[in-house]
Amino acid sequence: MCATCLEEGRVSRATIPWAERHDLGLFTAAWRTVLQVSGEPTSFFDRVRSGRGRLSDAALFAFLVAIPGGIVGGLYNAALFGFFFAQGGVLEQALGGAGPEFREAMMDASAGWVMQTVVSVIIAPFLTVAGQLAISLLHHLVLKLLGAATRELEATLEASMYACGVNLWGVVPILGLFVGFWVMVAQAIGYSRVHEVEVGRPVAAVISPICVCVCFVGVAWGVIMAAVLAGTA
Amino acid sequence: MRLRADRSIPLPEPFLRLVLLGGGVLVLLAARFFPFSALPPLCAFKYLTGLPCLTCGMTRSWVHLVHGRVADAWAMSPLGLGLCLATVVALIYGAARMAGLPALRLDLSPAATWALRAFGILLVLLNWGWVVAAGRA
Numbered sequence: 001m002c003a004t005c006l007e008e009g010r011v012s013r014a015t016i017p018w019a020e021r022h023d024l025g026l027f028t029a030a031w032r033t034v035l036q037v038s039g040e041p042t043s044f045f046d047r048v049r050s051g052r053g054r055l056s057d058a059a060l061f062a063f064l065v066a067i068p069g070g071i072v073g074g075l076y077n078a079a080l081f082g083f084f085f086a087q088g089g090v091l092e093q094a095l096g097g098a099g100p101e102f103r104e105a106m107m108d109a110s111a112g113w114v115m116q117t118v119v120s121v122i123i124a125p126f127l128t129v130a131g132q133l134a135i136s137l138l139h140h141l142v143l144k145l146l147g148a149a150t151r152e153l154e155a156t157l158e159a160s161m162y163a164c165g166v167n168l169w170g171v172v173p174i175l176g177l178f179v180g181f182w183v184m185v186a187q188a189i190g191y192s193r194v195h196e197v198e199v200g201r202p203v204a205a206v207i208s209p210i211c212v213c214v215c216f217v218g219v220a221w222g223v224i225m226a227a228v229l230a231g232t233a
Numbered sequence: 234m235r236l237r238a239d240r241s242i243p244l245p246e247p248f249l250r251l252v253l254l255g256g257g258v259l260v261l262l263a264a265r266f267f268p269f270s271a272l273p274p275l276c277a278f279k280y281l282t283g284l285p286c287l288t289c290g291m292t293r294s295w296v297h298l299v300h301g302r303v304a305d306a307w308a309m310s311p312l313g314l315g316l317c318l319a320t321v322v323a324l325i326y327g328a329a330r331m332a333g334l335p336a337l338r339l340d341l342s343p344a345a346t347w348a349l350r351a352f353g354i355l356l357v358l359l360n361w362g363w364v365v366a367a368g369r370a
Contacts, residue, residue, distance in 0.1 A: 056248035133252055145350055154249055 016047050016162075018061050030064055030165075037165035041186050045159060045193035055154050058161035062132060063125050065168045070124030072171040074117045128167065136160035136187075139205045143191060148201035151194060159190030235340045242336035250331065257324045264295040264317070285364045287357065291316070308367065312360035 017036065021029035036044040140156040143149040149156065163186035170176040184206045191202035244250065269292055278286035294313025297306035306314045330336060341349065 054246055054248065055252075056246065059248060130256075134256070145353075152245075154245060157249065157252075 015051050016044060016053070018057065018162075019051055019053060026064070030061060033061060033162070034065060034165040034168050037162055037186055038169065038182075041163075041189040042193060044162070045190045048159060048162060048190070049155070049194045049196070053158055055158050055161070058158040059129055059133070062161040062164035062167075063129050065165050066125035066128035069128070069167055069170050070121045073124060074121035078114075078117050128164065129161070132160055132164055133157060135209060138209050139187070139191065142205040142208045143195065143201065146201045146204060148191070148195055148197045148205065150196060155194045156191060159194045160187050163187040163190050234342070234345050237338055237340065238335040239338045240335040242338070244330060250327070254324060254327050257320050257327075260295075261299060261317075261320065261324075264292070265299045269293065269296050285361075285368070287361050290364050290367075310360060310364060312356060315356075 017024060017029045017032035024032070033044075136157045137153075139160065140149060140153050143156060163183055166182045166186050167179055169182070170179040188199060188202045188206045191197075191205060192199040195202070245253070274280070276286050276289055278284065279289060290310035291313035294306045294310035295317045297303075297309055298314055298317045303314070306317070326337070
């Protein structure tokens with residue numbers, strides 16, 4: 001597809017499902033976008049690059065995809081509360097009836113827990129988007145330092161927001177354990193495609209913020225192990 | 234190296250303006266009003282090694298600065314003080330851009346670009362040395 005063909009209308013500009021949400025419907029568009037980000041990220045981010053998307057659209061997508069995760073997290077929280085509440089009854093019996101103070105404390109705790117669950121469900125999507133935007137700013141900084149940011153900041157943030165589509169799989173038990181890593185892979189591919197650079201530098205940009213921490217902990221671990229080995233020798 | 238005003242550079246889209254300006258204001262407000270001093274030390278590196286990490290002291294440096302304690306902010310982390318001031322300057326620049334002022338662009342030769350990057354890394358390492366010498370946690 002060349003620019004002239006696009007200008008003359010001989011071919012249509014390939015778009016992502018989320019850009020066609022007014023025709024497809026919000027949920028169908030979001031679902032298809034999640035599937036494409038997860039299953040065929042290279043061609044998906046090629047279309048993000050060639051499209052005329054706005055960052056706010058991408059952020060809205062990331063926000064909507066984060067909602068199921070927040071709800072499932074809230075349900076887990078509620079289940080955990082139920083478990084502890086049940087254990088509270090057992091504990092009271094074991095104590096031979098701890099009295100009204102104990103029951104009052106349990107009721108206070110339950111009210112606090114319900115409130116915490118509701119708040120976490122409501123604010124989780126906001127925190128997800130805000131956190132990803134913040135980390136993407138760091139990614140763009142590293143891309144700049146490595147000379148791999150061939151386009152403006154919006155391109156990096158847009159790719160990162162769409163990569164968050166992978167977060168939806170976090171609601172699946174077990175699969176949720178790998179979602180963080182999967183998002184990073186999608187982000188690296190996304191940065192590589194939207195900035196049209198090889199994948200090495202985007203990978204470095206994605207892992208560098210956590211690499212600093214891991215290296216620190218690695219050094220610390222080495223120091224401790226050396227001390228332990230020296231002590232046992 | 235040349236600093237120039239460029240009116241041809243468009244403003245970022247409104248959402249990104251909101252993210253950058255809102256985020257900048259939010260972190261400054263957090264530094265001013267959030268009770269960071271009530272939190273326990275959170276650095277795993279310090280916990281494991283006894284040494285402060287690369288960014289230890291930055292949050293408290295911001296907190297000191299937004300409370301007007303410049304000397305304390307410098308003592309806690311010179312780089313944190315610099316970043317906080319840079320954030321304030323960036324917010325003023327962003328507001329000025331929205332008010333219609335032209336964008337500022339720094340034209341650098343490739344050699345100057347690399348020199349600037351090396352200088353940035355050197356500053357971070359010097360700051361770490363400062364923080365280690367001061368025994369921050």
